[in-house]
Amino acid sequence: xxxxxxxxxxxxxxxxxxxxxxxxxxxxxxxxxxxxxxxxxxxxxxxxxxxxxxxxxxxxxxxxxxxxxxxxxxxxxxxxxxxxxxxx
Numbered sequence: 001x002x003x004x005x006x007x008x009x010x011x012x013x014x015x016x017x018x019x020x021x022x023x024x025x026x027x028x029x030x031x032x033x034x035x036x037x038x039x040x041x042x043x044x045x046x047x048x049x050x051x052x053x054x055x056x057x058x059x060x061x062x063x064x065x066x067x068x069x070x071x072x073x074x075x076x077x078x079x080x081x082x083x084x085x086x087x088x
Contacts, residue, residue, distance in 0.1 A: 045087045
């Protein structure tokens with residue numbers, strides 16, 4: 001256990017950040033699954049568009065916060081865009 005006041009504060013901060021990061025990563029995975037499921041069920045492009053937009057926005061937000069590496073986010077968004085634009 002930490003003895004210094006600053007170390008105790010640092011532990012609390014790390015716990016909060018870990019919980020926040022976990023929430024964003026979990027949300028990201030959930031939306032990826034929803035997007036993939038919508039593609040698999042061959043839903044209309046109009047139905048998939050809100051999921052696509054939300055997913056791209058979430059990737060940008062998470063990359064900006066440093067939760068996911070910026071290059072990884074850009075790569076995923078690029079693949080999502082290719083798939084989305086390929087829909088009829």
